[in-house]
Amino acid sequence: MKLKLLLLCQLIAYGAFCQNWQSLSDGKNLKNWEKHGGNATYALEDGVITGTAVTNSPNTFLFTKETYSDFILELEVLLPNHLNSGIQIRSHLKDNDVTYGYQFEIDPSARNFSGGIYDEQRRGWLYPLSMNQQAQDAFVLAAWNKIRIECLDNEIRTYINGKMCSYLIDDVDSEGHIGLQVHSIGEAEKGFLVKWKNIKILTTDVADHVWDADPTVPQISYLKNQLTDWEKSHGWYLLWDGKTTSGWRGAKLDEFPEKGWQMENGELTVLASDGGESTGGGDIVTKKKYGDFELEVEFKITEGANSGIKYFVDPALNKGAGSAIGCEFQVLDDEKHPDAKLGVMGNRTVGSLYDLIAADNLTTPGRGKQFKGVGQWNKARIVSRNGKVEHWLNNEKVVEYDRFSQMFQALVNYSKYQKWDNFGKWPEGSILLQDHGNRVSFRSIKIREL
Structure with missing residues (x-):
């Protein structure tokens, strides 16, 4: 009897947890999103958002209209070709419609920095995967990859297919938009595209649902003249x-x-x-x-x-x-x-x-x-x-x-x-x-x- 009650409580708790997730796309239209920057195209079909790159265009971003502070973002990404891409988090727009802010990198090059964190149009690489080489094989080209991004206070942690990639501490931005990037291309890359699906976000009780950090993944901090608890413990x-x-x-x-x-x-x-x-x-x-x-x-x-x-x-x-x-x-x-x-x-x-x-x-x-x-x-x-x-x-x-x-x-x-x-x-x-x-x-x- 006690075991049944315990299982029932766990199911209720899990159900409540699931109900707190919000889909960022209803599968029918992109009314909660806005395109900024370049001229790449975004289309929604059968619950999949497809971004197609075009030549002679700067980077293009599909931004959420809403901004987010602390959250856990999960989605799946398919890159059938070698198009550089990314997912903006806590990001913003300049007056000339240029995106800036944190970017979860999707990098199909031999460098293999997918899952690293780049500061678009600002400071450049904040967490390159040179600091966590064991995660360089996490992203799989031409397959659906499960992405998880956790933002809590000044911490950003990223995961690809369950493997922890980045552990960043930075206090420059505490909130902003989420965006899907289609990178600029040359003539040789004409027709390159990237796909996203099952995009959902959790914004309540975030601290209760972050994953335990992989102890083998180094933390990189940009706090000024301060030490994090992780640094002190190391x-x-x-x-x-x-x-x-x-x-x-x-x-x-x-x-x-x-x-x-x-x-x-x-x-x-x-x-x-x-x-x-x-x-x-x-x-x-x-x-x-x-x-x-x-x-x-x-x-x-x-x-x-x-x-x-x-x-x-x-x-x-x-x-x-x-x-x-x-x-x-x-x-x-x-x-x-x-x-x-x-x-x-x-x-x-x-x-x-x-x-x-x-x-x-x-x-x-x-x-x-x-x-x-x-x-x-x-x-x-x-x-x-x-x-x-x-x-x-x-x-x-x-x-x-x-x-x-x-x-x-x-x-x-x-x-x-x-x-x-x-x-x-x-x-x-x-x-x-x-x-x-x-x-x-x-x-x-x-x-x-x-």
Whole structure:
């Protein structure tokens, strides 16, 4: 009897849950939707929405008239060809009918970023699947794929065919439209199309129905100078608290520089001087030293700027003119600063291991580095573990090397670093933010020891 009552309660609860789902299409017409942007066509037949791409058209979007904040969205997507597509969430329109906002990517290319999160017409990739490679095979071309998108507070989680793809934390948009994208095409892609069906949304008691996150999927956060609970539980802590000099000093000083650095609006900024190395406020370093670690820093450069994020730094090696000595993640305006054309084969460009290894997109060869531009926030990530070091620029790998290898030693021997014994091989060192005489800002500086 008790078992029957339990089953009855479960069925009642399940029925109530099902009743809370709302269909975004009645299967008869698209009266709850509006087309924006380009000239692609959308048609509804037998409950299936078909978007057909046309040439000489920008991206086209079919938007819900209603906006949504916290929700769970489920639908099925069929891509019979290699047409790039996507699903907009919490998105908006500019005055010129251009869509911007979060996009669930549908990517049939060899890159396999389906399920990643892209910020359309704004910041670009926020969660590329370079950060979760195990989900790159989740989307199946020429088959119906079950999509699930969960938006709750500042969290966005995505799933394809039950496999978790993205785990994003971002507080830029808390509500907006849902949209179905038909990407722009060239002549060779004429006739390409994408189909959607069974589009439904849950907007009540969302927190009670989100799935448990896959513990193997990394979280990417864009909160400013804050740590999420996930980050704290995984050992992350802030290297800069967003407002004080705690934990930092001048590379050639016992204290933090009295001039040349500014802390304002949650940004740590080295001020412009004469464009020289450490001629303003000078480099700053962490008081603590690190060996195996994972470091993340957001940086924003001004036009023509040069700076760097150094690690395995020994401030005692250079007390004279110039910068402190250590391995460097180059921060540079490749277009306007002359240093980009110096060195060897681009090894002084943004993301490079300065003067040693040129940055290149190792995630998607041939695609180029994903630098978001001057005046925009870019994310640097440096991972050091058991001698293996990686540089990541905006969550795509651009450099990897073994600091104890013969190859690394050979590179050092033919560089400006050859005069320092065991350069790059020291067991630990400080983290450094460089003063190179140009205005550059940093924020959300965080680290975990491995």
